[in-house]
Amino acid sequence: MIKSRFMLGLFLCPLIALSCSKAGRPDLVATDKPADSLPIIQYPSNVLQLKNWKLTLPVDTEHNGSPDEIKQPELESYSSQYFYLNPAKDAVVFKAFTGGETTKGSNYPRTELREMSADGKQPASWSSVSGRHILYIDQKVTHLPDVRKHIVIGQIHDASRYTIFFRLEDSKLIISVNKGERIILDANYVLGTRFNVMFDVANGKTKCFYNGNLVYVHEEIFEGAYFKAGAYVQSSCKGDKKVVGEPCDSYGSVEIFETWVKHE
Template identity: 55%
Template sequence: MRTFHVHSFALLLLAACPGGDDGETDGAPTTTSSGATTEPATDGTSEPTGTTDAATDTGETTDAPGTTSAPTTGPLDTTTGTTTDSTSTTGTTDTTGTASTDGTDTDPSTGDPAMLPGDLLDLTNWKLTLPVDTDHPGSPDEIEQPELATFVDPLYYHLNDTLDGVVFRAHAGGDTTDNSGYPRSELREMTDQGAEEAAWSSSRGTHRMFIDQAITHLPVEKPHIVVGQIHDDEDDVIVFRLEGSKLFIDLNGDDGPVLTEDYQLGDRFTVAFEVSDDHVDCYYNDTFIYSHPQAFSGAYFKAGAYVQSSCQGEKEVPGESCDAYGEVVIYDVSVEHT
């Protein structure tokens, strides 16, 4: 098991959501250097406030209770949600904090309650894209290491009320990346301690991503969201997607296997991708579901809330409010390459 390095900081207190249309190659409140917007969310499921009708296209054309273990039929460790190999792109440290007596996770180095996303998730080799475009680097804003290690945003990226999961939220009026018309609050896989963008091949090695998560909110008019992706150098390859209550595997616009027809918001579940020999094996709640044959390169993993609805631009959904949003809570995410 890896030992997770964390940072214990005081949480900033401030006044004041892909069938074939998710698009991706990869406004609102201003974020500060510490990652906080000028308008706080009142809880883990409240509507964002103070958003603006921001720019339209994003960047990736593509681009409760459940189990918390990884697939028992796959190569992932069922007790930790990570694989046993130590050559992870997310470092060689434990990806979770230590549970406290009141059920919240704690910083293992101090025993104090987790206060930041970086206290719960190993963010060493990730960067974060937010659904806002401020004067922060990136368009829309991108939070990279080392800033990501201590970053929090009370609207779009923060701990949940029970301090055991990280909330990712994106609203239908959010800013988007260049080749997508949909907003996101989403992690993108990196390498070299977060300094370089990951780009690997389906034909060489074995590549795995595990996510323990719950979807907690959807946009109103088009209640669709992508919650885990493999993207290559041109488009999305395969994603986990929710449309209303149908949770399924999407194959770059084609419906793949259905995981459940009756997903209830707040239900916690696990998913995993494992790529080797030009196949993607997919797992849901510890069970192998499907193997997708496809060769691709320049690949990387993504995890978070990639909303598939917009109130503006080419992807505008009639009647969708710009304040409508999608939200995902991630309890654990890990990546391994062998």
């Protein structure tokens, strides 16, 4: 009997020791990457894929562009008071003041991405009747200007003008066609509510999706097109489109969690 117990102990002890060893040694049981090997989220480019975008800012300094433009490779390590990570570091904040500088042909300031190609070296330019072109944005609007509470949050622009865009006007989230229809997506949008939108362009038709649902189809042939995403406020405290009573420190802001473009 003693010999049998002894032999049983010799058989079980290694198993118990191995089990205890694994439980007591994280290096033997851990499958996750160590914390120091995880990517550091420091810039907006760590959250959004920005390779084929450039950023237009609501300021005009000695930097290239008028107003300033941030292109690749500078955009990979760029952040500022207009373009930065949210506190949770899971989205990028786009912020534009109504007193900001504007691009040629516009009266309103923007902090907005403009689609590029060739790894950010060339402006994107495509046709609504050739290939398929998709823009997806997962976002939320977090602030509107004080007086004229309007902001554009995603658009298609052709060689000369905007074609169609997603826009928030007070509490109305809409699709707006240039000199055309206005489709209400949400009549009572609450600031801070997360949603997604998508343009899908092919065969002269622009399909518009809201939270995964097809809500509108716009038929138009256009050339020299490109996508835009960000915060394009539709109010100003100065210039030809000055809004009476709008403070120059009034602003609009958007948080984008994900955006991507696909061409086929």
